Amino acid sequence: MVVDLLAQGIEVPPLSSRQIATEADVVLAEYAKRLGPITKPPIEIEDVTTSVLPLTFGFSDLQSQLGGRVHGAIWFSRQHILIDDALNPDRFPDLLGRYHFTLAHEIAHWQLHRFLFLDEDGHAVLYGDGEMPDVICRKDHARPLIERQADEFAGCLLMPEWLLRPAWRSLTGGDEPICDRQLQELVPAVEPIRFLIDADGIEVEPDPIRLMREVFCESLADQFAVSDEAMRIQLETLGLFTV
Known part of the structure; x- marks a missing residue:
């Protein structure tokens, strides 16, 4: 053990x-x-x-x-x-x-x-x-x-901060965080069925705010070769996603 x-x-x-x-x-x-x-x-x-x-x-x-x-x-x-x-x-x-x-x-x-x-x-x-x-x-x-x-x-x-912040700047055009109200204007409608099964094969109730943030940061996740979830969490940790 x-x-x-x-x-x-x-x-x-x-x-x-x-x-x-x-x-x-x-x-x-x-x-x-x-x-x-x-x-x-x-x-x-x-x-x-x-x-x-x-x-x-x-x-x-x-x-x-x-x-x-x-x-x-x-x-x-x-x-x-x-x-x-x-x-x-x-x-x-x-x-x-x-x-x-x-x-x-x-x-x-x-x-x-x-x-x-x-x-x-x-x-x-x-x-x-x-x-x-x-x-x-x-x-x-x-x-x-x-x-x-x-x-x-x-x-x-x-996703070190000194590498992620410039990438965020390139994506958003600035250094400021983005709030969920702004994201609703930037992110197209999310297909809920895409998110009904998590990575472990378990059905989960989609969280629309989480999914919206993950869709928005998909390009950053691709750049850093991490999952959308990991990128979202790191951006939240740095205060770049706000309510």
């Missing part, structure tokens, strides 16, 4: 949004140092994984092996990430954005949380058999702090 931090008396320390964004920028600065300046999207997240960080990654049927809706997992001592086969972009090109976000999410655990699992020499500090991953990324509604931090880091890594 996954190591239970709280059961062993270890709490995930709180991090501010500024701290998380700074950690993501540290990784991107190292990328620029090693591989050249980042002047436009998308962030080459696979290169970040293997050329900037000491990590390897691959694909496996994690949902069968670990149970439930598992998207990714990381082994800190092995420095290895596995992504579920269902997100393999070679097999499912339409899920490229979700794959990128999941890989960035696992990188976040390495960058933000490995010190909870490894000592300075890279040895495990918590009880575990070494076979099971240290952290499993599941698609659940109730997400603990360690997962929420990893989601926020992934957004900052794939």
